[in-house]
Amino acid sequence: VREINNTIGTIYSGELLITVCRRLCCLVAQMPRIIPIEEGESDSRALVCAMEDATFALVCNESNERNLHDIGEKILDTINRPVEYDGMVLDVHGYIGMSHYPSHGTTPSELLRKALIALDVARSKDLLQLIYSNDVDPYSARSLSLAGDLKSALQVDKLELYYQPQVSLRDDEVIGVEALIRWIHPKYGFIPPDEFVLIAEQAGIIRQLTAWVLETAIAKLNVWESEGLDLNISVNLSAKNLDEHDLVDRIELLIDQYGVSSDNLSLEITETAMMADPKQALMVLNAINDAGIGLSVDDFGIGYSSLAYLKRLPVTELKIDRSFVMEMCKDTDDQVIVNTTLNMSHSLGMTVVAEGVEDRETLNTLRRLGCDIAQGYYICKPAPAPAFEQWLRKTEFSVKHKGKDQRKRDQRPPDNTATSS
Numbered sequence: 001v002r003e004i005n006n007t008i009g010t011i012y013s014g015e016l017l018i019t020v021c022r023r024l025c026c027l028v029a030q031m032p033r034i035i036p037i038e039e040g041e042s043d044s045r046a047l048v049c050a051m052e053d054a055t056f057a058l059v060c061n062e063s064n065e066r067n068l069h070d071i072g073e074k075i076l077d078t079i080n081r082p083v084e085y086d087g088m089v090l091d092v093h094g095y096i097g098m099s100h101y102p103s104h105g106t107t108p109s110e111l112l113r114k115a116l117i118a119l120d121v122a123r124s125k126d127l128l129q130l131i132y133s134n135d136v137d138p139y140s141a142r143s144l145s146l147a148g149d150l151k152s153a154l155q156v157d158k159l160e161l162y163y164q165p166q167v168s169l170r171d172d173e174v175i176g177v178e179a180l181i182r183w184i185h186p187k188y189g190f191i192p193p194d195e196f197v198l199i200a201e202q203a204g205i206i207r208q209l210t211a212w213v214l215e216t217a218i219a220k221l222n223v224w225e226s227e228g229l230d231l232n233i234s235v236n237l238s239a240k241n242l243d244e245h246d247l248v249d250r251i252e253l254l255i256d257q258y259g260v261s262s263d264n265l266s267l268e269i270t271e272t273a274m275m276a277d278p279k280q281a282l283m284v285l286n287a288i289n290d291a292g293i294g295l296s297v298d299d300f301g302i303g304y305s306s307l308a309y310l311k312r313l314p315v316t317e318l319k320i321d322r323s324f325v326m327e328m329c330k331d332t333d334d335q336v337i338v339n340t341t342l343n344m345s346h347s348l349g350m351t352v353v354a355e356g357v358e359d360r361e362t363l364n365t366l367r368r369l370g371c372d373i374a375q376g377y378y379i380c381k382p383a384p385a386p387a388f389e390q391w392l393r394k395t396e397f398s399v400k401h402k403g404k405d406q407r408k409r410d411q412r413p414p415d416n417t418a419t420s421s
């Protein structure tokens with residue numbers, strides 16, 4: 001809504017909402033499983049209810065998740081069509097959050113609350129639709145206890161940073177790593193990073209989490225630089241980090257403190273995070289760029305930004321989302337997307353990283369298509385520093401060192417270098 005308000009003004013965005021609402025009402029009127037929210041006089045029934053902002057609710061008599069998903073898809077197909085307004089074509093994007101009776105609640109307010117939580121999570125993770133579950137609920141007992149545990153884990157250094165290599169396909173050389181956070185919970189065991197990063201965002205500790213990752217990565221950079229390695233480390237930022245007014249100052253301070261080169265640090269920001277508040281994002285991205293730190297657009301292809309928009313940002317690298325790369329040798333549509341992204345990014349002067357490279361065929365195809373950098377399980381799974389350093393010593397790829405002559409060069413790309421951690 002904010003984006004549209006800024007473009008066409010509040011009054012007109014109201015009109016746009018009415019258009020979207022009409023579409024929704026027409027569609028659900030034809031759907032057999034929709035239950036009226038209110039039976040009106042004669043045969044008028046209210047099937048859709050407008051909530052605050054641009055949020056609508058409806059009730060559906062369906063318990064099968066697959067069927068629910070199909071219904072959600074139909075609704076999104078209908079909503080997500082561009083609206084023409086005053087000669088402009090405005091894109092409309094909807095998300096769906098769902099909750100079940102009786103497993104998620106037995107009263108309307110409880111069910112609504114859970115559906116809104118699912119909606120919030122869907123939006124923040126850029127999932128088109130999401131059914132509520134305790135795992136995603138920042139207010140569930142598990143999430144609340146995880147948030148507390150995460151806070152202490154950060155204080156007592158109980159988190160770990162894993163590293164996954166990135167290989168330049170032009171010269172089969174390891175040129176950097178992506179730093180990925182890991183947390184083994186004493187009671188729940190391994191917790192997927194996307195899950196606890198979300199909890200950190202919702203519990204207001206993402207600033208501390210990112211600060212820990214940055215310092216750990218920059219300290220590692222210092223060690224590697226002192227060993228003559230010339231590797232780049234990419235650190236993931238969350239959308240919420242872009243609101244920190246002193247983010248770039250603190251990074252520069254760390255760079256100074258550890259005496260590392262800012263050229264060897266990159267920050268990855270998802271397409272969705274860059275779009276959340278474009279004005280704020282642009283300001284921070286410019287500051288990052290001015291500090292000589294690299295910027296990558298992460299998960300490119302699953303959000304809604306266009307290359308035309310990204311071109312206005314000081315980004316130099318684009319990471320094609322792994323969902324397109326993993327199957328690209330089996331799915332021609334995916335390969336077309338990868339190829340098109342490569343061509344367009346290259347003509348805009350951006351470097352392209354393909355992540356999710358799981359086999360040799362994909363690696364070779366990417367090389368043939370002119371992709372710059374590859375990352376994935378086939379090359380090496382994310383590993384703790386000692387295991388990664390061991391892999392570095394034995395890999396058949398060459399490894400980037402400061403000064404050319406120190407490089408270990410191989411003639412041929414390796415057959416299979418996959419290792420596990």
Ligand code: C2E
Nearest residue numbers: 180181193194197213236237238356357358376377378382
């Ligand atoms: P991401 O930034 O897209 O990170 C890449 C993910 O792809 C990692 O998942 C990595 O383990 C996985 N991956 C790498 N190669 C392959 C492959 O060949 N096949 C498949 N299927 N997967 C591959 P991981 O480590 O579970 O991280 C998940 C997400 O959690 C990350 O996605 C990122 O969004 C978030 N995350 C991880 N570490 C951090 C962090 O330090 N800070 C923040 N803010 N987010 C983080």
Ligand code: CA
Nearest residue numbers: 178236268298
């Ligand atoms: Ca990333």
Ligand code: CA
Nearest residue numbers: 298299319355
């Ligand atoms: Ca990614």
